[in-house]
Amino acid sequence: MTSSLHHEWDFATEIRSILLRFVAFVILLANLLLAGNEGNEGTHVVVVVSYFIISIASATAARYIPGRSWLKTLFVVLDALLVTMIAYAHIIAGPVAENHNLTTTSLVVxxxxxxxxxxxxxRRLVLVFAAIVLVTWVSMLAITAVRHHTADAVSLLAxxxxxxxxxxxxxxxxxFAIxxxxxxHDRTRKEALKADQRGLNLSRFFSPFIVSELQERGETLGLERRNAAIMFVDLRDFxxxxxxxSARELASVLAEYRQPVSQTIFDHGGTVDKFIGDGxxxxxxxxxAREDDADRALxxxxxxVETLNDWRNHAVRKGYPALDAAIGLHYGTVVGGVLDSGCHSEFTVIGDAVNVAQRLxxxxxxxxxxxxxSSELLARLREPVPPAMWVSKSGVSLPGRRLPIDLSYLRREPGA
Structure with missing residues (x-):
């Protein structure tokens, strides 16, 4: 998944680069008009005109074909060659006997x-530009030294x-400093993008408040053993x-079903472990873990129950079949955390409590x-059980589990 932060950052960088290009053009033009440049006016005119054309091409490329790394490199190389032209005009182009004064303002370009x-x-572009300019600049100075002093090695070095x-x-x-x-900056950007991606990944499981808290604390969410309440929600006859x-109807029903379910879970401080079809x-x-986990889960x-009953009635009015929801809720010990598999981080919870909740x-x-x-969850409540049409059953056997379980269930209201 490409981060939105990545796109916004690249766009802001390109706009800033275009603006700075034209600022540099104004400086080049002012240097041509005000600095004198006796004997080198032709070279400076070529540099100014060429830089203007390169700037227009750079802005056009950023607008219509953004993200081309080779184009960025090409424009940087062209800029370096323009600097080389200025250096050539002041170092080599003049007569051999000329006294070269390299403190001219033109070289500040x-x-x-x-x-x-x-x-x-x-940093790659900085390295390319600096290498071209520095190598050619020093090479021209060496050529000048050879042209002016050929008597002996000491004179040449001096x-x-x-x-x-x-x-x-x-x-x-x-x-080097730049x-x-x-x-x-590149390291900071990568860390910011990584944090942004981590936040997007966590938002699939946790409420926005919990995501913000986790990012501020920098917690890694490694696997840990803890007590938790597990809830499974599924649709009958789905x-x-x-x-x-049709595929479109299926996608519409699932989207309208998942949104209120996940929102209700987040509103009560729960975590969405996974979506499995309609589950x-x-x-x-x-x-x-918190002391009121069982209370919030119940x-x-x-x-x-109320939200999905309203959703069911709304779906029936739209012509879809009546899809009743079934919820299983249990409390027990689990091993939970985020597993990092390299390209994809997955939140997971495993243990007997998970299996029991699914069976319920x-x-x-x-x-x-x-x-x-389950009776285990009801025993963990800090507040009285909310009044409802509860039916209790003892010693209920669950498939795949040796020990029976006591439980309570809601009787479906007549006409629901």
């Missing part, structure tokens, strides 16, 4: 464009290591409906009851 590249926050070398050395240190900043319904598994007590289940949901269908609750 190299630093301006370096900063422009650095503000893209891409001609090369002079004050003119200060500008490319300063440029190299500036490029490279480090771009690297740190399989028969799915066999005859929903939720947990109360994850990511951390309150959620009772609210779901299946039993609710056979009892024609909207809700079946």
């Amino acid at each position: 190299a630093f301006i464009l370096l900063v422009h590249v650095g503000l893209k926050h891409d 001609s090369f290591f002079n004050q003119d070398l200060g500008l490319p050395v300063s440029f190299g240190f500036t490029a 490279y480090l900043l771009a690297r740190d 399989t028969s409906f799915a066999e005859t319904a 929903v598994m939720s947990v109360f007590g994850q990511p951390r 309150a959620c289940a009772l609210d779901l 949901e299946t039993l609710a269908k056979s009892l024609d009851a909207p809700l079946v609750v």
Whole structure:
């Protein structure tokens, strides 16, 4: 899944890059008109015009074909070549006997464009631009030294290591500093995108309040053993409906069913473990156990009975079959947490309590009851059991479980 933060960040970077390009163009133009540049006017005109054309091409590419890494690299290389042209005009193009004064303001353009590249926050582009400019700049100084001093090696070295070398050395240190900043920015961006992706992943299971709390605390949600309330929600006769319904009808019914279920679970501080077709598994007590987990789970289940009854009646009015919901609720020890499988992190809860809750949901269908609750959960309640049409049963055998269980279930209201 591509993060929305990633798209917004890239778009903001491109807009800022376009604006900075035209700021750099204004500086180049001002340097041409005000700095003198005796004997090099033609070269500077070519540089200014070329940079303007490159800027227009860069803005067009960012607008119509964004995200092309090779295009970004191409524009950076072209910028570096323009700087090389300016350096050539001031270092090599003049006569051999000329006294080269490399402190001219024209060469400051190299630093301006370096900063422009650095503000893209891409260390690879910084490295490409700095390498081209620095290698060509130093090479031109070496050629100048050879042209002016050929008598002996000492004279040659003295001609090369002079004050003119200060500008490319300063440029190299500036490029290195910008490279480090771009690297740190890249690391920060990756961490932000990772946190954004983690938040999106957690939002599939937890309410927004819990997601915010987990991100602030930086908890990893590793597997832990704890007590929790487990709830399974399922629809009766949904399989028969799915066999005859169109794909569009099926998607519509599932969406309208899952939304109120998950919202009700979140409203009571529960966690959605997974959706399995028309089945929903939720947990109360994850990511951390609370004293009122059983109370909140039962309150959620009772609210779901009313919510899904209203949803059923609404679906019938729309021409869909009557799909009654069945809920199983149990309390026990589970092992729960987020399993990271590399490309996908999955929240999971396992244990006997999970199996019992699923069996109770299946039993609710056979009892024609909207809700079946185990005696273990009722024993954990801190508040009295809410008054309702409860029916108690003792010693009920569940498939796949050796020991029987005591439970209570709601009688379906007449006419519901």
